[in-house]
Amino acid sequence: MNIYDISKKAGVSIATVSRVLNGSGKVSERTRQKVLSVIEETGYTPNVFARSLGLNTMKTIGILSADSSDTFLANAIYYLEQELRRHGYDSLLCCTGYEHDAKEKYLSLLLSKRVDAVILAGSSFIEKNAKQNQYILDAAGDVPIIIVNGYLKGDNIYCSLCDDEQAIYRVTSKLLQSGRTSPVYLYRSLSYSGRHKLAGYKRACADHGLSPDKIKSCCFSADILSVRDLLLNDREFQNHDVFITSDDDMGISVLKYAQASGRSVPDDLCITGYNNSKMGICCEPELTTVDNRLEFSCTNAVSMLMQVLDQKTVPSKTMITGEIIARGTTDTVF
Incomplete structure (x- = not known):
């Protein structure tokens, strides 16, 4: 069954069948219903590629x-x-x-x-x-x-x-203004978004008077528990009181690290995530994050x-x- 068979059975031209299939308004309601009845009766399914030639769209x-x-x-x-x-x-x-x-x-x-x-x-x-x-x-x-x-x-x-750059800038600035002095930024990649997040962090640290050697950042591509273990095995991270992270998974990795190392959150260290994912409310304490909407x-x-x-x-x-x-x-x- 094809469009030619439909036109013959409905007693209309091929062009009329095409107009009905394409939703054109240039067909009377009576004719439209006649063609649609034949289509329903025969179970005809129009070829999407053939339709696209007439509509100039595949939808x-x-x-x-x-x-x-x-x-x-x-x-x-x-x-x-x-x-x-x-x-x-x-x-x-x-x-x-x-x-x-x-x-x-x-x-x-x-x-x-x-x-x-x-x-x-x-x-x-x-x-x-x-x-x-x-x-x-x-x-x-x-x-x-x-x-x-x-x-x-x-x-x-x-x-x-x-x-993203301004969002991380605001988070970092607020935490430094609150009296935190030793931030570190943890991220997974330097994608377009990742580069701008890192830039926002560095800019906020510089604007609040931190010297270049105090503006710390580190890239981890591992899963939550692996990142936790990497943090536990590096004593340098015990010196940081602010962990700003590029996503909520990374933020939860830091929370796991804090719990495993006996550091209190948020008293000993603050943690922020990014993306406002559901995981952020499935941990204890719940994760401060940025909703990127x-x-x-x-x-x-x-x-x-x-x-x-x-x-x-x-x-x-x-x-x-x-x-x-x-x-x-x-x-x-x-």
Whole structure:
């Protein structure tokens, strides 16, 4: 059964059947119902690729994510997919890993599927080396590119992100103002977001008079318990009274370290996380964190995309202010 059979059985032209399938208003209600009845009776399913030729759209958005097992990225995928569905769009998800060649390969794959746009979920897609971002700029010549939690300047590229640098700056500044004197920043990577968080921490320390040798930071890529053990085996960390971390998992690692080493939280040391994940309220004491408003960022990203697809003018960058959520791992008024 195809569109020609439907037109013959309904006694209308092929063009009329096509208008009904495409939702065109140029069909009388009586004719529309006649065609829909035949479609229901025969169980006809239109070929999505054939329809796309007439509509010039697949009603499908590609989503690239480095790692869907990551809690932050998993939440981003969920929010994006739900919002796209609400606007009548399907999603194609590719999990690329963190290798540059794989990211480029999967973006090319999505373009070959004739998606209407591509959303890059997560800041790991934006490389410090500008040449490594060229494949994204090239892809934007074919379809709109939306970036969540990162920024890349280019035509047909639109970004929705939290001001991570300012959020970490505010957290660090408040803790130093409260009388803490020996901070350390723990992070997992130097992605676009990671670089800006680290910059916010360093800037706050410098603005509060800490000498360069007192501005400590350390990168750990291990899991929660492994990071705990690494901290326990390095006596230097006993000298720090503030642990500012790049995500809630890292913050909980520090809390595990404090409990294992007999240090009181928040009396002996304060701890902050980032992302406001559910894990932050599943520990004792509950974790002070930064809410980067991921759901709003994803909703805003899809809203931007819908306006772009409607050929409306939208800003290339929307910066969102994070909110400090004070809980039991700090004793500071934020």
